Amino acid sequence: MDFEFSPEEQAFLKEVEKFIADNYDPEVMDVTRENMSQLVDTPKRRALMKKIGEKGWLGMTWPKEYGGTGGEGVYEFLLNEKLASVGAPQIGKGVGIIGKTLIRHGSDKLKNEFLPKILKNEVEFAVGYSEPNAGSDAAAMALKAERDGNDWVLNGQKIFTTSAHFAEWYWVGARTDTTAPKHAGITLFLLPMNQQGLTIQRMPTIGDEITNQVFFDNVRVSDEYRVGELNKGFNYISEALDLERFTMFTFSPIEERVKLLVNYVKEEQRDGKPLKDDLIVRQKVATLATEIEVAKLLGYRVVSQAIKGGKPPTNEASEYKLFATELSKRVANETLNIEGEHGQTRVHTDDAPLKGRAELTYRYTVIDTLGGGASEIQKNIIARRKLGLPRNF
Ligand SMILES: Cc1cc2nc3c(=O)[nH]c(=O)nc-3n(C[C@H](O)[C@H](O)[C@H](O)COP(=O)(O)OP(=O)(O)OC[C@H]3O[C@@H](n4cnc5c(N)ncnc54)[C@H](O)[C@@H]3O)c2cc1C
Structure with missing residues (x-):
């Protein structure tokens, strides 16, 4: 069992990091949009995605006959996690839901009309x-x-x-x-x-x-x-949802928030005493840091299952989505608890702890455990498909 990325994958990560540094623009790479930074919704965000297309990174997992490079899903995963970690727009609906469904099930007309545009990021859905x-x-x-x-x-x-x-x-x-x-x-x-x-x-x-x-x-x-x-639409929707549960709920932003919180704990004082010496605070951040590792490994399992082919990673995607998005909320909650009353200061306020990220994350993470299937629905899927329990609805 090897959890390290291969030399090729690590080289790709370095290339993405360089791309991000070369194209850095605070209006396009904005961590304060939290999970919604994935959207390609402004001209500048579109321009960045177009550049990503020009690098050939939009078609990394598409078959060669459709203009892709037929690579493994791990590259798409690495790209999205890196982009998400800096609040940049991510590969989403076009390449994933629409593109991959059209490749599997679409007519030649729809393939010819939409696939080239998706690869060049000329269309939003x-x-x-x-x-x-x-x-x-x-x-x-x-x-x-x-x-x-x-x-x-x-x-x-x-x-x-x-x-x-x-x-x-x-x-x-x-x-x-x-x-x-x-x-x-x-x-x-x-x-x-x-x-x-x-x-x-x-x-x-x-x-x-x-x-x-x-x-x-x-x-x-x-x-x-x-x-x-x-009348086959629901089958196609279900296929694409496995992908959405995974690609649209990245863990790198959650990891970044925990790093911010740990730095805050290392530097700040409460009632004249360093937070880093507070036993309860130490326990809390240690628990969150451990849970981040669990989320990461659950994510790797989805990628690994997807690469192997065969059975779609339905259970793995539900387990990852359930754990990562509930963790995202716990991180937001604990950050507010640790920061105390100042944590409620609005985002972008100069003297707010962590520039107000705590209150922001608290509001933004409401969608995490609802969109792409609520936590209860993920639990139903795990109960039924993984544990073999009967349907309850
Ligand atoms: C900001 C935002 C963006 C969204 N974007 C999109 C989008 O682009 N496209 C799109 O199609 N949809 C989108 N959605 C919709 C999202 O997928 C739904 O909100 C979600 O599927 C839940 O559906 P619902 O809101 O109708 O809640 P309901 O289905 O009414 O559920 C209400 C509550 O009951 C629970 N519940 C429901 N059924 C069960 C059950 N069988 N067992 C146990 N508990 C259950 C749910 O978990 C939830 O807590 C978005 C939602 C939001 C809030």
Whole structure:
């Protein structure tokens, strides 16, 4: 058993570090956007992602016939963790969810239209699964798609569509068969975000970021923009969710926050006594530092399982997502506890401990244990698929 990265992988990490240093820009690499720094939502962030594309790093795991280099997922993992550690945008929906699903299941038309653009970072996507009555149970989605000649006509509503306010294309699941069991009546479509009949309404969140509600009023989409087979959409969504649980919840930012906290403990005093001498504080940071190692190893297991191929890393991804995101919240909580009342000082306030990162992380991590499947859902998956317990819902 070897937990070290190979010389090639370490050389790649060095190359990414150099790329980050050469392209450093505080507006693009902003750790105060916490987990949402992954979004490619401003012109400067897009420009950086384009450069990443020019390095050939967007297609590292795609097959050569689609413009990729057919490499192992570990390189994508290393790249994303490094980018996340400095608050830079990360490889996400385009390369992962949309690109990989199109490669496996898309028509030649969709592959030819979208894959080259994804590799050059010329297109941003929003992903629309959740609805007011379909969140954890995404298979309950009710957005209706009815066939009309060569088109489909979509009516209904999505909620929590992050990126809808800046993306060009919508990757959306809709109900195409109301009589089939709920998992078997969903189809995926791609439609332009500015399509007639689509209304986007912003929803500001506790983490200072924007998500959206999207309303569909007779929105037409040609059958050519149907992804894969009719009524197989939920299978494709499930496949891609394993990936999302892992790639969208990186551990390097959590590790960085623990390092900040340890430095704070080393340097600060409370009531005239160094924090580093406080037994309870020492116990707390030692526990968090150990838990970081656990999260890291759970992450490595997902990558290793994905590289081996065969069985998708469903259990591993759920275990990682559950542990890492709950840890992320514990780190935020303990940082506030250790900092005391000053920890509540707003981010970017000059004299706030850790420049206000504690209160910020506390707000931003609310999404971590909900998005990409809530903690309870990860536990359900582990109980059922790993432990063989019966379904409870
Ligand atoms: C900021 C933000 C961004 C998001 N971005 C996107 C996006 O881009 N695209 C998208 O499609 N969705 C997105 N989501 C939606 C997200 O995936 C859902 O919020 C999530 O799946 C939970 O669904 P829900 O909010 O409907 O909660 P519910 O499903 O109503 O759950 C409420 C609570 O009940 C618990 N619960 C539900 N079912 C069970 C069960 N069977 N067993 C035990 N406990 C259960 C849940 O864990 C949760 O604690 C986003 C959400 C947020 C907050």
